[in-house]
Amino acid sequence: MTATAEKTEEVGAVESFTVTLKILRHDPDGLDGREPGAEYWEEFQVEAHATDRVLDALHAIKWEQDGTLAFRRSCAHGVCGSDAMRINARNRLACKTLLKDLNPARPITVEPIKGLPVEKDLIVDMEPFFASYRDIMPFLMPSGPTPERERLQSPEDRERFDDTTKCILCAACTTSCPVFWTDGQYFGPQAIVGAHRFIFDSRDDGEWDRLEILNDQAGVWKCRTAFNCTEACPRGIEVTKAISEVKRALTSGEV
Amino acid sequence: MWMWVVHRATGVAIFFFLLVHVLDTSLVRVSPEAYNEVIGAYKTPIYGLIEAGLVAAIVLHAFNGLRIIAVDRWTWALRRQRMLVWIVWGIFAVLMAGFLPRHLMHVFGGA
Numbered sequence: 468m469t470a471t472a473e474k475t476e477e478v479g480a481v482e483s484f485t486v487t488l489k490i491l492r493h494d495p496d497g498l499d500g501r502e503p504g505a506e507y508w509e510e511f512q513v514e515a516h517a518t519d520r521v522l523d524a525l526h527a528i529k530w531e532q533d534g535t536l537a538f539r540r541s542c543a544h545g546v547c548g549s550d551a552m553r554i555n556a557r558n559r560l561a562c563k564t565l566l567k568d569l570n571p572a573r574p575i576t577v578e579p580i581k582g583l584p585v586e587k588d589l590i591v592d593m594e595p596f597f598a599s600y601r602d603i604m605p606f607l608m609p610s611g612p613t614p615e616r617e618r619l620q621s622p623e624d625r626e627r628f629d630d631t632t633k634c635i636l637c638a639a640c641t642t643s644c645p646v647f648w649t650d651g652q653y654f655g656p657q658a659i660v661g662a663h664r665f666i667f668d669s670r671d672d673g674e675w676d677r678l679e680i681l682n683d684q685a686g687v688w689k690c691r692t693a694f695n696c697t698e699a700c701p702r703g704i705e706v707t708k709a710i711s712e713v714k715r716a717l718t719s720g721e722v
Numbered sequence: 723m724w725m726w727v728v729h730r731a732t733g734v735a736i737f738f739f740l741l742v743h744v745l746d747t748s749l750v751r752v753s754p755e756a757y758n759e760v761i762g763a764y765k766t767p768i769y770g771l772i773e774a775g776l777v778a779a780i781v782l783h784a785f786n787g788l789r790i791i792a793v794d795r796w797t798w799a800l801r802r803q804r805m806l807v808w809i810v811w812g813i814f815a816v817l818m819a820g821f822l823p824r825h826l827m828h829v830f831g832g833a
């Protein structure tokens with residue numbers, strides 16, 4: 468009997484360790500004698516397993532240590548794009564980042580994504596980000612009569628914008644961009660990715676409306692090819708490549 | 723991102739050098755004596771070092787500029803931009819290794 472028990476323990480054993488999370492907090496109300504809007508770092512210690520992600524650690528803090536910690540999350544599986552944050556100075560999804568991959572021996576820093584107004588702790592106001600997305604008209608704009616059946620497309624034509632269909636609007640790219648940090652007018656990489664998805668879609672005829680918008684002051688020409696967006700994208704989208712293709716369409720006049 | 727910072731920093735540095743250079747050269751028309759005095763100051767070791775920095779900035783800016791052009795133009799280069807960054811630093815190191823000893827001997831050797 469003992470042997471079986473020991474064996475189960477061995478098989479089920481997941482390495483466990485203590486991690487420190489150093490979180491940049493923002494208190495809009497000024498509780499506990501703080502100034503309203505105060506920003507401060509706070510450290511938490513969490514018991515974690517090798518299978519735990521940063522999101523699990525944040526849950527452990529919120530549920531067991533400090534219920535006032537605020538952050539967004541929904542799917543917890545890298546699909547909804549709610550929980551982009553700056554973890555160890557890089558934008559990532561908390562639900563896709565394993566603690567063990569972050570050198571848990573040292574404190575893990577967690578900050579809100581940069582360049583958008585912070586509302587509370589890790590929650591930022593996403594509205595300026597979504598406004599840019601709306602500006603590029605992210606919907607099918609066909610011309611001609613509506614067909615009786617589906618609008619067909621060859622696999623080759625589909626392939627042209629396949630990469631940019633993967634976007635989950637998490638804002639990791641836009642808020643990693645040094646141009647966006649200093650110039651909030653810039654549409655940002657995500658809006659260009661969103662536009663790319665329609666510009667290079669053979670079923671869509673609104674490409675020049677969108678290209679004209681992106682040719683604007685605040686458009687693609689603000690991009691300085693720093694590649695931060697490509698490195699930040701949790702979906703592995705080649706963001707800089709998409710931006711580059713939009714630039715080339717504008718200079719060549721061909722889509 | 724760091725190459726972008728380097729590119730902006732070197733670009734702005736070169737710009738200010740050109741600005742100063744235009745100003746000092748135009749001094750010739752105002753007062754040749756003042757011109758000689760200012761240009762004479764460039765022969766001192768401190769300006770020798772600034773000159774070395776200027777050459778470094780131009781070389782770095784120029785080759786990184788070629789990298790940016792390549793990245794803008796070809797998807798092949800875009801996908802290998804990290805490797806191209808190392809190539810830029812490699813060319814920079816080789817050129818500076820050739821230039822610096824000669825220049826510094828000139829500045830400090832009095833030759």
Ligand code: HEM
Pocket residue numbers: 690691692726729730732733734736737740780783784785787788790791
């Ligand atoms: C030697 C030949 C040069 C080449 C190949 C070159 C190339 C480039 C390129 C491709 C860019 C665009 C960067 C981008 O899109 O991110 C750029 C930007 C710039 N260059 Fe040059 N350049 C050269 C010489 C100069 C000189 C002589 C100056 C100074 C007067 C200068 C000052 C700048 C500045 C201030 C920027 C803006 C940097 C930024 O927006 O971050 N460049 N250069």
Ligand code: SF4
Pocket residue numbers: 548633634635636637638639640641656657660699700701702703704706
């Ligand atoms: S392109 Fe990538 S990083 Fe940017 S919003 Fe979409 S999924 Fe997020």
Ligand code: FES
Pocket residue numbers: 539540541542543544545546547548549550551560561562563
């Ligand atoms: S919680 Fe949905 S992407 Fe992370």
